[in-house]
Amino acid sequence: MTADDQSPIKIDVGVSAKAEIKAEIPTASMGRLVDALTDAIRPFTEGRGLRADLIRLQREEVALEVVRRAKKRIALEQMDVRPIPLKILVPLLEQASLEEPESELIEKWSELLVSACAAADISINWCVQILAVIDSWQARTLDKLAAAETNFSLFEVDNYTRGNVDADFANWLAILSHTPSESIRRRLSDVPGFNMFFDGDNIPNTEMFYMNGLFEGSRLQHLDALGLVWVNAARFRNNKNRYFLLNARLTPLGYEFVQACQGNAD
Secondary structure (H helix, E strand, C coil): CCCHCCCEEEEECCCCCEEEEEECCCCCHHHHHHHHHHHHHHHHHHHHCCHHHHHHHHHHHHHHHHHHHHHHHHHCCCCCCCCHHHHHHHHHHHHHHCCCCCHHHHHHHHHHHHHHHHCCCCCCCCEEECCCCCHHHHHHHHHHHHHHHCCCCCHHHHHHHHHHHHHHHHHHHHHHHHCCCCHHHHHCCCCCCEEEEEEHHHHCCCCCCEEEEEEHHHHHHHHHCCEEEEEEEEEEEEECCCEEEEEEECCCCHHHHHHHHCCCCC
């Protein structure tokens, strides 16, 4: 028997994507651990009426729900799957278990688990790190961008660079600056990506626009920092009118991430 075989934590992952985690730590030790954790986190949880054992149970239930959904998808599509390396499985379930039970992201975690079961040609651990730090709005926005994107075919993606996207944004600014004022909003529907458009009283008299406090702005910048989208923003004039446009385009890495979290990264 090896040292690994003697570990008190047993994780069994088979081709059915079944994941069982068993704790063989003595009951008395587990009780002392829970009591100690309860005391440690009390200052942070008193307002919500939480105890350490309830947090632990909630985490286990969320992780089990992720596994249940993944197994359902695998069975429904009769997918061929592979055992998941512990280096992937453990971080995935640990991070997934931190979600609130009602979180929209639970479905994303289950689909990422499906991708991990398939022979997906993508870094699942990288996707785990990304999914752990984005919120539901960001995930929905990435889904919408991926659904509308037409430039990610196998032959076109190599030419899809930040420089090309920046140039395309500048070209659209030139087009919009020469579009009749009454038609600008209608013309915006042709600009690819996620767009936020501001005019009139939405722009201070200083002709500067600050995204401080803008819900979407900070979240898009976060996605840009993660390498999932490219954000461009600029003000422009049309006759005597002032406008501001913020645009976000999905990156190739962002597209791969979305595919992985839809259970179809191959």
